[in-house]
Amino acid sequence: MSEQKSSTMQRLLLLIPMVLAFGLGLFLYQGLGKDPNKLESSLLGQQLPVFIGESLNAPIKAIATDDILGTPSLINVWATWCPTCKAEHAFLNQLVASEGVRIIGVNYHDQREPAQQWLAKLGDPYEFSIYDPKGQLGIELGVVGAPETYLVGADGIIVDKITGELNERTWAQLKPQYDELMAQAN
Amino acid sequence: MHTYLKALLTAITLVLSSGVMAAIETYQFATPEMAERFADLTVELRCPKCQNQNLSDSDSIISKDLRRQVKTMVDAGKSDDEIRTFMVQRYGDFILYDPPFKAQTLVLWLAPGVLVVIGLLVVVKVRRSKPAAPVALNEEEQAQLDELIKQKKENP
Structure with missing residues (x-):
């Protein structure tokens, strides 16, 4: 009787590696x-950083954090050297036209002239x-x-x-x- | 085949190393100690765009920007911890090659230890369970065995 019991125990013990391997498999x-490119950003839930910059388009003027506040907005980081930015540009135009979303652009690591030409050619969805x-x-x-948006x-x-294309x-x-932010703002 | 492989490896190494060299700007520091801190920090901080390169190795735009940021902060007299905190606030723990011990990194820190312990337990278990000692034969069985051996010897 006790021999039988210990052999059952032995069999149960054999199950342990199986369970472990299965668990590891699930985890992986x-x-x-x-x-892997998606990082948790610690800035989520935080206030926009305080900054002073300048506008891309003429007339060139100073822009500070306060200019963004007041309305729920998208801040879209873009550049003329970035193919995905080109891919999402039409969607940004459409968001502004159809849903009236306020989008603010950050022209990132770019040159002023090509960037201005790009907006003139493809349309300018940005308030600034x-x-x-x-x-x-x-x-x-x-x-x-x-x-990034x-x-x-x-x-x-x-x-x-959103890291990557907005679509x-x-x-x-x-x-x-x-929508919730808009409801709160009104 | 061997020479071919060697040539290939050499070529790969050369290509990789030239990329590493290209990433390094020459920054001037007021003191050698500051230069050393800059060098240490850019090795310790990970490029957020790349999967496995530190700031000093990477050629990406963001790494270049962050190297400049580290340089600025070192020049401004910020401590190493202040610089680390600045980076983590913006890019998360991902940017640290030496992540802090907390709930989200529990598995990362504990899994190797747990696996070693499990491995040791298995080794101990296997070593202990030696094959059962041979049971002694009684006289009858011994006689039978002798008989069998004798037969085999006479009739191989």
């Missing part, structure tokens, strides 16, 4: 779908663009590369961030939060 599997040729505002915002409340709290799919992530 759920890691597979993760985008901040000219950031050295990426200094980019560092303050925690920008890793273009394009931040959703900011009227009070200047950064609510969410139907990624806008679907921001839209409910945007």
Whole structure:
């Protein structure tokens, strides 16, 4: 009887490595779908950094954090050297035209003339663009590369961030939060 | 085959090393101590755009910007911790090659230890469970065995 019992125990012990291997498999599997380029930003939930910059378009004037506050907005980091920015540009135009979303541009590591020409040619969805040729505002915002889009409340709290292209799919992530911010603001 | 492989490896190494060299600007520091802190920090901080390169190795725009930022902060007399905090606030723990111990990094820190302990337990277990000692034969069985051996010897 006791022999039988210990052999059952032995068999149960054999199950342990199996369970462990299965657990490890699950753990690794759920890691597979993760985008390694996606970083958690500690700025989410925080106030926009205080900065002073200049506008991309003439007349060139100083722009500060206060100019962004007051209305829920998207802050879109873009550059003429960035192919994905070109890909999302039409969608940005459409967002402004159809939903009246306020978008503010950060022209990141770019040159003024080509950037102005780009907006003249492809349309300008931005209420204004901040000219950031050295990426200094980019560092303050925690920008890793273009394009990136931040959703900011009227009070200047950064609510969410999309790394990469803004399109139907990624806008679907921001839209409910945007609608809520708009409802709060009104 | 061997020479071919060697040539290939040499070529790859050369290509990689030239990339590393290209990433380094020459920054001037007021004191050698500041230069050393800059060198240490840019090795310790990870490029947020790349998967496995530190700031000093990477050629990406963001790494260049962050090297400039580290330089500015070192010049401004900020401490190493202040610089680290500045980076983590913007880029998360990802930017640290030496992440802090907290709930989200628990698995990262504990998994190796747990795995070693499990491994040791298995080794101990396997070593202990020696094969059962051979059971002594009784007289009858011994006689049978002798008989069998004898037969085998006579009739190989």
